[in-house]
Ligand SMILES: Nc1nc2c(ncn2[C@@H]2O[C@H](COP(=O)(O)OP(=O)(O)OP(=O)(O)O)[C@@H](O)[C@H]2O)c(=O)[nH]1
């Protein structure tokens with residue numbers, strides 16, 4: 048005899064609730080966690096270097112680097128004077144909430160206002176796994192093409208902000224900035240889109256201002272007012 | 284390729300389910316998951332990872348069944364609901380690409396099938412309760 052148990056729950060329901068738990072702890076500790084995602088080489092580390100330079104007098108920043116193998120990015124970030132740890136993903140293509148929590152412990156967030164996770168370079172897997180971050184940010188770089196939103200819709204729907212990086216090379220690429228922004232806004236009308244260049248520094252001040260504003264708002268609103276956008280409730 | 288990690292996640296859920304219901308993991312016959320076409324999970328890889336992850340565990344005879352849910356979208360211009368991939372992401376009525384996802388991002392455990400021993404009428408779980 049076989050008995051059927053109806054479950055009807057997201058496979059990742061456990062990770063979802065671990066992520067929610069981590070977020071509320073961060074809220075209590077008044078610390079902000081940013082999850083930064085992109086394809087490999089879009090400019091996560093370069094953007095972070097410029098961002099830290101702009102914000103380091105206002106915020107105490109720590110960075111978690113989640114490269115699959117090397118520690119190069121962690122060494123680069125360390126030159127800014129920001130606290131940094133290298134996370135070992137054990138070959139995994141994403142970080143889940145449990146690994147992010149361990150990362151925060153390794154970083155030791157005591158005294159930090161802002162922890163930034165440079166997620167594994169990948170537009171697919173990190174989109175499925177809620178890390179517990181307060182906000183998700185994504186970088187799309189000009190050479191990747193303006194049709195990325197059509198190919199990876201989930202990633203664009205879970206992010207609060209999109210940086211379009213490497214705009215200094217726009218003249219050399221067949222990349223339609225307005226069309227791209229239009230596509231992104233169709234997927235996610237609430238997303239903030241900021242064109243930047245980590246090379247020339249264009250747009251970085253606007254991005255840094257956005258981030259600082261988010262960190263302050265998170266710190267200064269009480270837990271009861273907290274609204275966290277969840278896009279992946281189980282829908283039947 | 285994150286299907287192996289996902290299979291481990293399913294495995295954890297099954298163990299928790301068994302413990303929560305006072306069942307032995309070995310009594311799990313099968314698990315049915317629903318995978319939306321527009322989720323990031325590829326059924327073929329999921330099925331390939333399954334035996335590798337279950338081998339040598341109490342649940343190694345449990346099978347995985349995948350039900351694919353077609354990605355349906357609604358056109359934002361004319362309201363037509365159409366299967367997204369079949370129509371190459373373009374509305375068959377008006378040619379627009381702007382659309383809202385209706386179904387297709389699901390990734391759910393739908394049901395778990397369990398072999399049942401004959402449960403005695405007194406409501407106890409049957410068999411030796413120490414066997415787990
Ligand atoms: N022209 C130009 N090049 C850039 C810009 N930002 C980054 N790059 C270059 O792009 C390459 C990759 O930049 P990274 O910052 O290492 O990118 P990443 O996303 O951290 O890369 P991974 O961690 O390997 O995934 C480097 O050679 C950078 O110099 C930019 O705005 N303009």
Ligand SMILES: [Mg+2]
Pocket residue numbers: 091092093120165
């Ligand atoms: Mg990097």
Ligand SMILES: [Zn+2]
Pocket residue numbers: 358359360361362363374375376377378379
């Ligand atoms: Zn239409």
